[in-house]
């Protein structure tokens with residue numbers, strides 16, 4: 001059987017962004033959680049040394065060495081002598097929309113590192129180094145559990161503990177360039193990030209909403225100006241009595257609606273799918 005690793009969608013419940021620093025990076029603070037929807041990476045021992053693509057978004061990711069699955073494979077293989085490794089192939093089932101604020105590429109890289117770590121017997125410390133080298137969000141995706149990310153996103157600490165959240169993810173089917181969103185963000189004036197929130201245990205959705213009420217996604221306004229369809233998604237979510245909070249994730253365009261229970265989320269998803277057949281709509285739990 002081919003070993004496989006799940007690559008969950010990442011959701012930024014809040015995302016605070018500071019002004020561009022002298023290192024040309026924006027400092028961030030974000031509470032990240034992970035969904036039970038995502039991509040799947042699998043490894044077939046003895047298979048052709050390449051990447052097979054499948055799934056609804058297979059046509060929208062690079063098929064060659066730029067694919068983050070192959071970048072993660074190559075980073076791991078650089079630790080080995082090629083001849084010492086039994087031949088293997090990789091397969092990516094691409095279920096998450098691309099350039100959508102769900103961190104799909106980073107999560108694919110993280111899932112590949114997990115698989116390669118097991119296949120090649122690489123120690124966790126080495127995998128952590130490789131994750132950092134592949135992108136700011138990759139270490140968070142290796143953890144794939146509630147966490148607070150700071151710095152460029154690579155400084156990770158445990159996130160708020162809460163019961164799993166019932167949510168609907170909605171993408172209007174438009175890719176949004178992260179660089180373009182930050183470009184527009186930079187045209188505004190921004191305060192440096194303060195000390196930030198200290199994570200604690202939350203016992204209910206009301207507690208979660210209490211924390212989120214004092215937070216925001218600073219990229220929502222610039223992303224909305226670049227892609228007005230984000231406004232339509234947020235308006236549709238906010239118009240529903242099932243939604244307790246609607247917000248954009250990452251640099252968009254995917255938005256999430258937090259719901260009281262799975263039934264409310266299912267009902268909301270059914271009505272959004274009926275009214276907006278072109279949108280990508282997924283019920284999920286976040287934790």
Ligand code: ATP
Nearest residue numbers: 061067068098099100101102103104105106108250
């Ligand atoms: P983030 O929330 O981290 O900004 P995102 O969801 O907006 O991420 P991704 O879907 O990760 O963006 O894609 C970012 C870019 O990475 C795309 O332009 C895509 O071509 C490239 N890429 C390379 N490999 C992959 C992959 N396996 N899956 C998705 N994108 C990939």
